[in-house]
Amino acid sequence: MGTDEVKNRIRRLRFEHGEVTQEELARRVGCTRQAIIALEQGKYLPSVALAFRIARTFGVTVEDVFQYENDK
Amino acid sequence: MTPQQRRAWYGLAIGIVWTLAIVALFVIKGATAFDKDTGMRVTAYALFVAGILAYVAMMYVTGRKMARDGVIQDERDRLILRRVPVYQMFAVILTLAVWMVVLTETYSEEGQIPIVFPDLIFFSAIVVNIVFGSAGTLIAYWRAR
Numbered sequence: 001m002g003t004d005e006v007k008n009r010i011r012r013l014r015f016e017h018g019e020v021t022q023e024e025l026a027r028r029v030g031c032t033r034q035a036i037i038a039l040e041q042g043k044y045l046p047s048v049a050l051a052f053r054i055a056r057t058f059g060v061t062v063e064d065v066f067q068y069e070n071d072k
Numbered sequence: 073m074t075p076q077q078r079r080a081w082y083g084l085a086i087g088i089v090w091t092l093a094i095v096a097l098f099v100i101k102g103a104t105a106f107d108k109d110t111g112m113r114v115t116a117y118a119l120f121v122a123g124i125l126a127y128v129a130m131m132y133v134t135g136r137k138m139a140r141d142g143v144i145q146d147e148r149d150r151l152i153l154r155r156v157p158v159y160q161m162f163a164v165i166l167t168l169a170v171w172m173v174v175l176t177e178t179y180s181e182e183g184q185i186p187i188v189f190p191d192l193i194f195f196s197a198i199v200v201n202i203v204f205g206s207a208g209t210l211i212a213y214w215r216a217r
Contacts, residue, residue, distance in 0.1 A: 031147065032144065032149065035148040043217070
């Protein structure tokens with residue numbers, strides 16, 4: 001099966017969208033700032049629904065935000 | 073620190089003061105006085121109920137403040153908080169196991185235990201359950217860092 005890893009570009013997307021703060025992004029997608037911090041640090045994998053909300057907030061697809069990697 | 077963690081710190085503070093107050097009562101008066109001293113029994117029961125009320129009041133006040141401030145409990149919080157009952161159950165079972173071993177070893181020759189101990193076992197199980205509701209929350213958030 002190999003090792004699954006999911007990386008994300010949330011920090012970069014926040015930067016590209018006018019330095020949206022973690023607090024503002026959290027408010028827009030309906031989660032806590034601590035969850036955004038954990039996501040950016042790769043310590044938390046969001047639910048499918050939250051992943052879609054984050055992608056739609058930035059006007060991109062889920063795969064533009066999250067990249068699935070498998071070392072197999 | 074999330075609002076849930078702040079609430080857990082308040083709960084832990086109440087739990088520690090509560091535990092110390094009950095322990096101090098039994099240390100000052102002596103555990104065996106519980107059987108004969110009605111005043112001590114009333115004080116112990118009052119302390120027990122007061123601790124529960126203080127905890128419930130704290131949960132109510134902080135819960136209302138969180139609702140007023142629009143604080144949400146998101147999916148990550150819920151995932152983390154799912155671990156808390158495991159810590160509570162472990163702590164309560166460990167407490168009961170310690171009571172069982174200590175009482176069995178201490179009173180095995182008499183074949184019976186003083187009447188104070190069923191009360192103390194019940195008090196300790198409730199106190200540990202409530203304290204580890206807060207401590208378990210802090211541990212769960214710490215492990216999710």
